[in-house]
Amino acid sequence: MKFVDEYRDSALARDLARAILAEARPDRDYRLMEFCGGHTHAIFRYGVQDLMPENLRFVHGPGCPVCVLPMARIDQAIAMASQHGVTLCTYGDLMRVPASERQSLLKAKAAGADIRMVYSTQDALAIARAATQQQPAQQVVFFAIGFETTTPPTAVALKTARAEGLRNFSVFCNHVLTPPALRAILSDSADEVARIDGILGPSHVSTIIGSAAYEFVARDHGLPLVIAGFEPLDVMQSALMLVRQINQGRRDLQNQYSRAVSPEGNTKAQALMRDTLVPRERFEWRGLGWLPESALKIADAYADWDAEQRFPVAVTPGREHEGCECPKVLRGLMEPTDCKLFGRVCSPENPLGACMVSSEGACAAYWLHGRSRIPQRTASASAT
Amino acid sequence: MCLAIPAQVLSIDSATDQACVSLDGVRKEISLALVDGVEVGDYVLVHVGYALNRISPEEAEETLRLMRALGALDADAAQGASQSAPDQQPQPTQAGAAE
Numbered sequence: 309m310k311f312v313d314e315y316r317d318s319a320l321a322r323d324l325a326r327a328i329l330a331e332a333r334p335d336r337d338y339r340l341m342e343f344c345g346g347h348t349h350a351i352f353r354y355g356v357q358d359l360m361p362e363n364l365r366f367v368h369g370p371g372c373p374v375c376v377l378p379m380a381r382i383d384q385a386i387a388m389a390s391q392h393g394v395t396l397c398t399y400g401d402l403m404r405v406p407a408s409e410r411q412s413l414l415k416a417k418a419a420g421a422d423i424r425m426v427y428s429t430q431d432a433l434a435i436a437r438a439a440t441q442q443q444p445a446q447q448v449v450f451f452a453i454g455f456e457t458t459t460p461p462t463a464v465a466l467k468t469a470r471a472e473g474l475r476n477f478s479v480f481c482n483h484v485l486t487p488p489a490l491r492a493i494l495s496d497s498a499d500e501v502a503r504i505d506g507i508l509g510p511s512h513v514s515t516i517i518g519s520a521a522y523e524f525v526a527r528d529h530g531l532p533l534v535i536a537g538f539e540p541l542d543v544m545q546s547a548l549m550l551v552r553q554i555n556q557g558r559r560d561l562q563n564q565y566s567r568a569v570s571p572e573g574n575t576k577a578q579a580l581m582r583d584t585l586v587p588r589e590r591f592e593w594r595g596l597g598w599l600p601e602s603a604l605k606i607a608d609a610y611a612d613w614d615a616e617q618r619f620p621v622a623v624t625p626g627r628e629h630e631g632c633e634c635p636k637v638l639r640g641l642m643e644p645t646d647c648k649l650f651g652r653v654c655s656p657e658n659p660l661g662a663c664m665v666s667s668e669g670a671c672a673a674y675w676l677h678g679r680s681r682i683p684q685r686t687a688s689a690s691a692t
Numbered sequence: 693m694c695l696a697i698p699a700q701v702l703s704i705d706s707a708t709d710q711a712c713v714s715l716d717g718v719r720k721e722i723s724l725a726l727v728d729g730v731e732v733g734d735y736v737l738v739h740v741g742y743a744l745n746r747i748s749p750e751e752a753e754e755t756l757r758l759m760r761a762l763g764a765l766d767a768d769a770a771q772g773a774s775q776s777a778p779d780q781q782p783q784p785t786q787a788g789a790a791e
């Protein structure tokens with residue numbers, strides 16, 4: 309497949325691995341945080357960590373929108389479906405995420421709620437259009453989630469609904485912004501901050517907001533950041549670029565993923581987002597708490613299509629599973645295998661936290677691809 | 693969740709702003725609402741049914757060229773170092789890294 313296979317070439321991977329080994333100084337550690345869950349997934353799926361020198365470690369960040377969505381928002385969506393009888397449409401990623409009282413969208417659906425999986429906001433609009441013909445009273449709510457990558461399609465849906473005067477469609481907006489989350493992690497209180505030497509910056513988020521959106525990392529936090537593509541060779545090349553910067557004491561913003569990312573990003577998509585969505589004063593992130601200006605809500609001009617206003621529900625704040633260490637995992641403070649529940653009671657078949665549900669969550673990645681390597685890692689860790 | 697996949701544009705319906713793309717051989721209808729000026733034959737990144745951006749073939753080629761250069765250069769340098777090769781060996785690495 310063009311623009312994919314070239315970046316999975318194993319001979320080139322070995323060359324890059326050798327280059328990293330040659331450049332990484334044996335007398336220091338390199339802790340590189342990958343912000344995106346897509347990177348976490350690629351690192352595990354292709355065994356990139358195994359090709360790295362011992363003293364270079366990938367630290368997994370919070371960059372999976374499913375993993376950072378607090379339980380209360382899923383509770384709210386389920387309540388919309390059950391209390392108001394709306395048809396709830398959402399992306400498949402959300403279906404199995406644990407909600408309060410051992411609920412999930414999938415279980416609510418099995419219990420009779422009208423919850424449907426869609427691939428695109430276009431599908432959700434089509435369901436609403438069809439409903440206006442068959443059951444005009446039926447309301448369709450699109451449960452929108454995702455970082456800046458997934459936000460523009462929601463903006464298009466809002467525009468389309470307004471243009472068509474589609475009154476039985478609305479959006480439950482849960483879109484969150486990556487720069488405030490990265491800022492929060494990098495300015496965590498001193499005793500809690502994960503030691504990070506460099507950052508692999510978001511790939512597809514950056515196609516929309518542009519690489520320049522991450523200039524603050526070098527400027528305010530003194531850390532090098534490389535916008536990195538999702539394929540294994542992209543990750544390796546980016547790691548090499550970070551190692552070089554660290555060795556030279558540089559702290560620059562570099563763009564490895566220039567085939568898809570420009571400094572200014574997709575300005576058309578940005579304009580659509582600005583027209584339909586505005587920043588929320590604050591929003592709760594699982595693992596990071598309440599962060600100011602870190603999420604979007606529907607603009608006043610589109611209030612008629614705002615499910616939160618149209619279908620208010622009261623939910624008691626959901627309580628996460630007591631032993632779940634997702635918050636620490638998401639901030640790079642703990643490895644999934646350090647969680648007492650990992651693999652014992654928590655697995656992808658029976659996930660207790662969101663990090664185990666999403667294939668981009670660190671816990672699921674460890675479980676699916678990293679199990680064979682875990683004893684080794686523990687052994688080497690205890691030996692030092 | 694943020695995964696986007698490269699696909700080649702096979703045809704465009706400008707009336708609906710939709711395109712038919714080939715995703716590794718599979719045909720799919722996607723929306724072009726987020727990108728202007730897409731032409732048949734272009735590669736776009738597809739995410740949840742939308743083209744997010746065009747992929748630049750020139751930049752893609754340049755990235756691969758850099759990767760090969762990095763890999764080859766450092767493999768040489770590593771080998772050269774162990775054999776105490778001539779002084780000029782590591783220099784390109786230095787120059788490349790200092791850009």
Ligand code: SF4
Nearest residue numbers: 633634647654661671
């Ligand atoms: S292993 Fe399960 S319980 Fe532990 S942190 Fe991960 S998701 Fe939470």
